Structures are given as C-alpha cells and as structure tokens.
Amino acid sequence: MYLFNTEIVCNQKLSPNIFRLRLKATKDFCREAAPGKFVMLGTDDSLFDPLLRRPFGICRWGEDWFEVVIKIVGKGSCQLSRLESGGAVAIHGPLGNGYPKDQLESVQKPLFLVAGGMGIASIASHIFSALDSKQSLAGTFLFYGAASYSELILRNELTAATAIGLHIHTITDDGSCGRQGLVTQLLATELQNQPQGRVFACGPEPMLKSVQNVLQKVGSEGYISLENRMACGFGVCLGCVQTVLSEDSKSGVETAKVCTQGPVFPAQEVVF
Amino acid sequence: MVDLKVEIAPGVILKNPVLTASGTFGYGREYAPYFDISKLGAIITKGLSLQPKTGNPGVRITETACGMLNAIGLENIGVERFLADELPILRKLKAVVIVNIFGNNQSDYAALAAKLDGIAGITALEINISCPNVKAGGIQFGTDPQAAAKLVAAVRKETSLPLITKLSPNVSDIVAVAKAVEEAGSDSLSLINTLLGMAIDLDQKRPILGNVTGGLSGPAIKPVALRMVYQVAQAVSIPVIGIGGIVSARDALEFLLAGATAIEVGTASFINPQTASKIVEGIENYLDDQGCDRITDFIGSLEKNPI
Numbered sequence: 327m328y329l330f331n332t333e334i335v336c337n338q339k340l341s342p343n344i345f346r347l348r349l350k351a352t353k354d355f356c357r358e359a360a361p362g363k364f365v366m367l368g369t370d371d372s373l374f375d376p377l378l379r380r381p382f383g384i385c386r387w388g389e390d391w392f393e394v395v396i397k398i399v400g401k402g403s404c405q406l407s408r409l410e411s412g413g414a415v416a417i418h419g420p421l422g423n424g425y426p427k428d429q430l431e432s433v434q435k436p437l438f439l440v441a442g443g444m445g446i447a448s449i450a451s452h453i454f455s456a457l458d459s460k461q462s463l464a465g466t467f468l469f470y471g472a473a474s475y476s477e478l479i480l481r482n483e484l485t486a487a488t489a490i491g492l493h494i495h496t497i498t499d500d501g502s503c504g505r506q507g508l509v510t511q512l513l514a515t516e517l518q519n520q521p522q523g524r525v526f527a528c529g530p531e532p533m534l535k536s537v538q539n540v541l542q543k544v545g546s547e548g549y550i551s552l553e554n555r556m557a558c559g560f561g562v563c564l565g566c567v568q569t570v571l572s573e574d575s576k577s578g579v580e581t582a583k584v585c586t587q588g589p590v591f592p593a594q595e596v597v598f
Numbered sequence: 599m600v601d602l603k604v605e606i607a608p609g610v611i612l613k614n615p616v617l618t619a620s621g622t623f624g625y626g627r628e629y630a631p632y633f634d635i636s637k638l639g640a641i642i643t644k645g646l647s648l649q650p651k652t653g654n655p656g657v658r659i660t661e662t663a664c665g666m667l668n669a670i671g672l673e674n675i676g677v678e679r680f681l682a683d684e685l686p687i688l689r690k691l692k693a694v695v696i697v698n699i700f701g702n703n704q705s706d707y708a709a710l711a712a713k714l715d716g717i718a719g720i721t722a723l724e725i726n727i728s729c730p731n732v733k734a735g736g737i738q739f740g741t742d743p744q745a746a747a748k749l750v751a752a753v754r755k756e757t758s759l760p761l762i763t764k765l766s767p768n769v770s771d772i773v774a775v776a777k778a779v780e781e782a783g784s785d786s787l788s789l790i791n792t793l794l795g796m797a798i799d800l801d802q803k804r805p806i807l808g809n810v811t812g813g814l815s816g817p818a819i820k821p822v823a824l825r826m827v828y829q830v831a832q833a834v835s836i837p838v839i840g841i842g843g844i845v846s847a848r849d850a851l852e853f854l855l856a857g858a859t860a861i862e863v864g865t866a867s868f869i870n871p872q873t874a875s876k877i878v879e880g881i882e883n884y885l886d887d888q889g890c891d892r893i894t895d896f897i898g899s900l901e902k903n904p905i
Contacts, residue, residue, distance in 0.1 A: 329870065555657060560871060561624060562868065
C-alpha cells in the first residue's frame with residue numbers, strides 16, 4: 327500500500343450523479359491493484375472540509391493509472407465529482423483483501439458475479455482485469471441490477487467483455503432496462519440450475535442479505551464485498567467493523583474490520 | 599538544531615512533544631508500515647479494559663463540518679491480550695508506550711493500574727475519565743471533581759507508573775476537575791477528550807449514530823481545546839498535554855504557546871497516517887527557523903497582549 331499525491335487524468339460523467347475518474351498512479355501502486363481492493367481518496371488535505379478521505383473500489387487500472395466510479399451521496403463525493411483533468415488528489419492504497427484470486431480464477435465454473443447499484447464498480451474490476459490481461463471469462467455470468475436505466479453504468483465497457491465469454495443479465499427496479507425486479511431474483515434462478523456455481527457479490531446491504539439467503543437455500547458458496555463507513559481505511563478507527571461468525575469467541579461472533587480483514591468476506595460468515 | 603526534549607511527568611523525558619491520541623493510533627503497530635513510530639515522543643494505545651469489549655452497534659462514525667463524530671464504544675482487545683500480543687511488538691518497534699486505561703468502576707481502574715505496574719516497556723498510564731460514548735467509560739468520574747480525585751487517588755495507590763489523567767471538555771468548569779486530580783496525585787493532565795455531539799439524517803428523521811450521540815473531534819474543536827489548555831495550564835503546576843483538532847505543526851505549536859508541554863495527534867492520523875511524524879519535523883523546522891535552542895523556552899511563551 328502506498329501514500330501519494332497525484333492528479334486527475336480525466337473525469338467522465340456516466341449519469342446525472344455518477345462520475346468516472348481516471349487518476350495517475352505509480353507503477354508500484356498499479357502492481358498491487360487487484361479485483362475488489364480499494365483506495366482512500368481525498369482532495370486537498372489542508373482544507374479539512376471534507377475532513378476524511380473516502381473509500382472507493384479500484385474499478386480498472388493500467389500500468390500507471392487507475393479508475394474509480396463515484397456517485398454523489400454527500401459532501402466528499404460531491405467535491406471529488408467536480409474535479410477536472412489536472413485536479414489534485416491524495417491517495418492511500420491499494421487497501422483491503424480483494425476477491426480471493428484462486429476462487430476467481432478457478433477453472434471450475436460457473437462464476438456468478440452479482441452487482442447492485444454502485445457495487446458494479448467493485449464487481450467490474452474482475453471483468454476489466456480479465457479483459458485487460460486477455461483472459462477468458464467463459465462460464466462467467468454478470469447479474470447487474472440498478473434502480474433505473476440511467477444508473478446502469480459502464481454498459482459499453484462491460485458489453486466488450488462478452489467477446490471473451492461474459493454473459494450479462496441486467497435488471498432494473500423500475501423496468502426501464504432489462505427485466506423489472508431485483509438482481510437476486512436472477513441469481514436465484516440461475517443458481518438453481520447450476521448450484522455448483524461460485525458467487526461474488528457487491529451492493530447495498532439489503533441485496534447482500536438476500537444473496538446470503540439465496541446461497542443458503544441452494545447450499546452454494548460465495549463471497550460478498552461490504553461498503554461500511556470508515557474513517558481511516560487501515561484498521562485503526564474501528565468505525566467500519568462488521569459482526570462476523572467466529573469459532574474462537576465464546577459468543578460465536580466477533581467484530582471484523584471491513585477495511586483490513588475485508589472488504590470481501592465469505593458470505594455465510596457475515597452476521598447482518 | 600533545537601532540542602525538542604520535554605518532561606511530560608516527573609522523570610518522564612520524551613525526545614519530542616508529539617504523542618498520539620488514544621483511540622486513533624490502534625495499538626501502534628498498525629502505523630509501522632507508514633513511518634518509524636519510535637521517532638514519536640510516545641504512542642498512547644487504544645483504551646484498555648480488564649476484559650475485551652466489542653463496542654457499540656450500528657453506525658459508529660459520521661463526518662461533520664471540519665470534524666467527525668465517533669461512537670465506537672471503547673472496543674478493545676482487553677489488557678491480557680495487549681500484554682501478550684501487542685506490547686512485545688511495540689517493544690520491538692522501540693516505541694515509547696503510554697497505556698490508556700478505563701473501567702466500569704473504581705476497582706476496575708485500580709486493578710488495571712496494579713496489573714500494569716512494573717511491566718517493562720510501559721512508560722506511563724493515561725487514565726481515561728472522559729469517554730462520552732459509554733456509560734461505563736469513565737465519564738461518570740470525569741464530570742465531577744470529587745469523583746475524579748477519588749478515582750485518581752485509588753489508581754495512584756496501585757502503581758508507581760507516572761499517571762496522566764485525560765480530562766473531558768463536557769463540564770462547566772474544567773479547571774476545577776484539573777485541580778482536583780492534581781491534588782489527588784496525577785502527574786500530568788491531557789485534554790481535551792471529544793466534545794459530546796449529535797448528527798441527524800433529516801430525510802430519514804433519524805439519528806445517524808447507532809449510539810445516538812458521539813464524540814466530536816477534528817479541526818472543528820481546536821479553538822475549544824486551545825482555550826481549555828490555556829486555562830488549565832495557568833491553574834495547575836503539573837504538565838499539561840494538549841489534544842484537540844491538531845492537524846499540523848502550526849496547530850501543535852499554538853498549543854505549546856498556550857502552555858502545553860506536549861500534544862497528542864488524533865483524528866488527523868486517520869486522514870494521513872504519517873501526520874504525527876510530519877508534525878515532529880514541522881515543529882523542529884519552525885523552531886530552528888525561529889532560532890530557538892530549546893523547545894522548553896517556547897512552551898508557554900504566549901504574549902499577554904492580543905494582536
């Protein structure tokens with residue numbers, strides 16, 4: 327993990343309130359980047375308002391750049407979304423454990439990727455990683471749900487991955503694109519047909535809970551990536567902790583730091 | 599080059615006046631990948647209790663204007679695990695270690711002090727009588743001068759380690775609490791802990807923090823902290839350690855001018871883990887530029903006349 331100041335290469339508006347930032351990065355940083363890892367991103371540290379850096383999944387990266395996708399939800403994301411090419415940013419990362427590589431790259435397919443809303447930024451990191459390193463995604467299914475058509479982002483880039491075997495199914499809450507409904511409905515149907523499939527999911531907590539239920543019913547394995555609030559990103563503030571099952575603890579549960587022990591956890595270990 | 603050594607309690611001479619505030623520096627080793635933590639005056643651990651504590655449920659942190667609210671609830675691994683797993687690492691890293699302690703009642707504090715007495719690698723204890731986030735976090739002692747004094751006296755009996763008492767700003771007269779704990783045998787004082795605050799989600803019409811209220815920290819509280827340090831430093835004869843919204847060397851130097859012998863860096867370490875070490879460098883550079891030989895000449899040298 328590294329700490330450095332850098333600048334924006336470009337900022338692209340993906341929807342009325344979602345932006346993709348490409349940032350310059352060191353080669354060392356890019357070598358450590360992996361699907362599911364994240365960065366703490368801030369603007370000028372001397373202004374203190376917003377005070378804390380914000381966590382964002384590393385969505386895509388090259389030799390000396392990486393991208394994050396930002397939805398405006400408050401002051402921090404709003405300020406970052408307004409940055410233009412050349413704008414100054416401070417980086418801390420890559421942080422977190424990321425998706426387990428052996429599981430992602432296992433030849434035992436199928437692989438079910440489940441993204442809800444902004445969870446696509448994390449899930450897409452595996453797809454782009456495969457695309458950029460010319461690996462096959464045969465047997466990989468993306469179930470991608472969002473509130474409406476305008477929030478289904480990165481459509482062209484994801485579609486490009488169909489050339490290396492990715493199957494894409496989209497669904498929206500309002501039916502404005504793909505089927506109307508919840509992304510976990512797509513997952514439940516497909517898992518019943520192929521219960522040996524491994525599941526990787528990122529999205530809002532209600533969606534992750536539902537993924538957990540689907541997995542439990544079918545008896546399949548999976549991993550979920552959490553998005554808890556955090557102040558530091560490196561294991562000291564204890565703001566992001568999540569209750570997880572523990573064999574060591576008398577009560578059977580303990581708290582885990584989402585930043586350093588996660589953000590990716592085996593789905594059945596998380597206690598919502 | 600300026601001599602940065604300060605004496606934060608009788609016989610406790612630190613290489614510089616920069617410490618880390620409890621609860622923002624983990625158990626210390628989390629920062630080792632970012633800088634050499636032995637370069638700091640001292641590190642103060644996350645508050646320790648006799649038994650491990652899981653902390654508060656629900657949302658624990660939320661940002662506010664130039665600050666943040668936290669309601670962690672004193673989550674910690676407990677004193678036994680600290681001694682077994684963490685202290686040896688800190689010793690290997692050559693950090694100067696001050697252990698922050700808290701309990702549910704006076705006998706918990708006394709037992710912790712007794713347990714930590716004489717353990718190699720511990721330089722002093724900081725007694726937390728000021729956490730606003732849990733009922734049993736010491737705050738019941740910290741808001742009453744007599745209760746605070748009684749607690750400090752009880753801890754004093756159990757240990758020969760130097761005692762720093764960490765004071766709460768959530769009182770009407772912090773000077774009264776400061777004088778009372780000085781009288782009771784505290785070797786020095788650290789202030790301020792967080793200010794009790796609250797955040798509301800307007801659209802959901804609900805409190806944001808799981809604990810409803812939380813402790814405010816960050817640059818937003820610096821003026822309050824500076825005022826309290828200034829008042830307390832004039833009223834007591836033991837060293838005062840300034841805490842509250844310090845993010846830069848200039849902030850730290852303002853506290854020293856106001857009479858603090860040392861300072862603690864807190865929330866700023868979350869933003870950039872190297873902040874405390876940068877503050878050491880910044881203080882050194884500033885005082886060198888001023889032609890100051892000893893930092894002790896600078897401490898408390900605030901002019902009386904306002905600008």
